[in-house]
Amino acid sequence: MIKEYLKIDKVVGPLVEVSNVEDVAYGEVVDIKSRNGEIKKGKVIRLDEDKATIQVFENTSGLSTDNSSIKFRDEAFELPLSKEILGRVFDGLGRPADLGGEIFSRRKYNINGRAINPVAREYPRDFIQTGISSIDALMTLIRGQKLPIFSGNGMPHNELAAQIVRQAKLGEDSDEEFAVIFAAIGVKHDDADFFRKSFIEANAMDRVVMFINYADDPVAERINTPRCALTAAEYLAFEEGMQILVVMSDITSYCEALREVSSAREEVPSRKGFPGYLYSDLASLYERAGMLKDKPGSITFLPILTMPNDDITHPIPDLTGFITEGQIVLGRDLFQNNVYPPVDILPSLSRLMKDGIGEGYTRADHPDLANQLxxxxxKVQEVRALSQIIGEDDLTENDKKYMEFGRKFEDLFIAQGFEENRNINETLDLGWEILKVLPANELTRLSPELIEKYYNN
Known part of the structure; x- marks a missing residue:
């Protein structure tokens, strides 16, 4: 039986407290009716004996403690899902934000997801091509992987995210269905318009599902946005058998929303004021990616986060690095030198790359070429440090070759246009072409057979 409570104890930011409740469950959906008849959605986030704390997904202004009513719906927060979500745009709570109308489906899914048995997971192996040379060659994205992008304020991570969504595809010989779930968390309106316009102009919108939470939306909605996006991804991957790439920007906005709600709940803060459960909360998102042995679909997760003050030891990138399988780091120095995308090669890595490249996956020379690059x-970084002390003119001829290699590597290999889409063979051939700047005896990571086949031709 659904009960209605006519008195609120207090309203604190996005939280509402009500006492003397009975038979209420954690995570239960709540309807809050204000004195002017407006109904706001929320969910139970804490139970303390007969007292419930409710997180309101909308603005709490106008809610009165005496003239408002609360109705517990006796159900979890669920999304109706079908393949009709492809090409659609939703808000942070999964409600249609375009002109396409409601999604009607008999199947509804809890946004908190379904726990994956670790024994049921399939080891990720297949390569996903992003069309970006620095990523495809040196920190290859593998199907089912969690590979975050660490960026900083003012850097072009939004442009990189849009380019990956437009260009990402499975291997050349794959005939599997592929789609992208894109979640924009706490973004400005002009950024959201940029993403939408970019996908439409590239004719990629029919395979993209967008979830957009704006910076001026209620903070509580921001906490649900990634969960709605991942629920849609789980449905398409594990119910419809599709290969799904999830791109989220910006996880930092999500974590700051979590900190704000935690502060309103008067919880004891941990590092930098973030809640002590930040690690487990992030893990509850990241670990929803992967592959299952008895399902044909997969979820590959590419979260983007901006590091405050470019600090990679900040709690958000620090904890993310523990959970995920590598990272792509954007470098401030490359960005200031007008290199796009400014991918900083040396601190970046993909821990699953070794099992998804080489013969049968990309090309036989890929692993050794990546190691050599x-x-x-x-070595270029060492030579540059030396040149700042003694001057470039006093370097040895060999060191001058490395300086030339470094310039070509950054200007031709790392740098590429926003519209430029390179396949894996073009990327690897370009890597060999740039290596020809160096003498053959410096290529210590390559076999004589590979040098003869690619370097001498």
Whole structure:
């Protein structure tokens, strides 16, 4: 039986407290009716004996403690889902934000997801092509992987996210269905319009599902946005058998919303004021990606987060690095030198890359070529540091070759146009072409057979 309570104890920011409740469950959906008849949605986030704390998804202004009523719906927060969501735009709570009308489906799914048995997971192996050379060659994205992008304020992570969504595809020989779930968390209106316009102009919108939470939307809605997006991804991957890439920007906005709600709940803060459960909360999102042994679909997760003050030891990137399988780091120095995308190669890595590249996946020379490019670019940093002390003119001829290699590597390999889409063969061939700047005896990570086949031709 649905009960209605006519008195609220107090309203604190996005939270409402009500006492003397009975038979209420954690996570239960709540309807809050204000004195002017407006109904706001919320959910139970804490139970303390007969007292319930409710997180309101909309603005709490206008809610009165005496003239408002609360109705517990006896159900969890669910989304109606079908394949009709492809090409659609939703708000942070999964409500249609375009002119396409409601999604009608008999099947509804809890946004908190379904726990995946670790034993049921399939090890990720297949390669996903982003069309961006630095990522495809040196920190390859593998189907079912969690690979975050660490960025900073003012850097072009939104442009990179849009480019990946437009260009991402499975291998050349794959005939599987592929789609992208894009979640914009706490973004400005002009950024959201940029994403939408970019996908439409590239004719990619029919395989994209967008969830948009604006910066001026209620903070409580921001906490549900990634969960709605991942629920849609789970449905398309594990119910419809599709290969899904989830791109989210910006996880930092999500974590700051979590901190704001935690503060309103008067919880004891941890590092930088974030709640002590930040790690487990982020894990509850990231671990929803992956592959299952008895299901054909997969979820690949590419979250984007901006590091406050470019600090990679900040709690958000720090904890994210523990949970995920590598990271792509955007470098401030490259950005200031007008290199796009400014992917900083040396602190970036993909821990699953070794099992998804090479013969049968990308190309036989890919692993050794990637190792050589990493090693040579690492040497470039040493030579540049030396040149700042003694001057470039006093470097040895060999070191001058490395300086030339570094310039070409950044200007031709890392840098590419916003509309430029390189396939994996073009990327690897370009890597070999740039390596020809160096003498053959410096290519210590390559076999004589590979040098003969690609370097000498």
């Amino acid at each position: 990493f090693a040579s670019y690492s």
